[in-house]
Amino acid sequence: MNHSNIFDSIPENLKDEKFEEIVNSPTVRIERILSKGHRSPAAGWYDQDENEWVMVISGHATIEFEDGNFVKLSRGDHLNIPAHRKHKVSWTDPSQITLWLVVFYG
Numbered sequence: 001m002n003h004s005n006i007f008d009s010i011p012e013n014l015k016d017e018k019f020e021e022i023v024n025s026p027t028v029r030i031e032r033i034l035s036k037g038h039r040s041p042a043a044g045w046y047d048q049d050e051n052e053w054v055m056v057i058s059g060h061a062t063i064e065f066e067d068g069n070f071v072k073l074s075r076g077d078h079l080n081i082p083a084h085r086k087h088k089v090s091w092t093d094p095s096q097i098t099l100w101l102v103v104f105y106g
Contacts, residue, residue: 006032006057006101014097029104035061037094045086050104052081059098064090 011018017038023030029050040046045066054063055078063071063079066086071079081087092098 006099010034010097010099027106031100031102031104033100033102035059035089035092035098035100036096038092039090040088045088047084047086048104049083050106051083053103053105054079054081055101057099057101059096060093061089061098061100062091063087 011034014034014036017036018034020032020034021029022032054073056073056075058075060075061073063073063081064087065071070090073079
């Protein structure tokens with residue numbers, strides 16, 4: 001059994017975005033992501049074979065979709081992104097750490 005807290009080990013300074021795998025099985029993968037002013041590369045989109053459920057635990061972010069839609073997320077907001085729906089993170093709050101919980105599933 002693995003026990004930890006989602007708020008453990010959050011650095012004060014976050015130069016690079018941080019991805020941490022919490023669970024990995026054949027059917028589901030769960031990650032904690034820490035962002036502070038980070039965004040996806042300007043060119044290209046995430047086009048994943050898996051569905052992706054994201055929740056902002058703290059902070060603020062904006063996800064952009066290839067069709068031009070934007071979804072702003074704040075503390076407690078969550079969003080399900082179907083497989084192959086092209087998207088990217090266009091903004092995260094540069095003044096505070098945005099803590100994401102992300103679940104990838106088939």
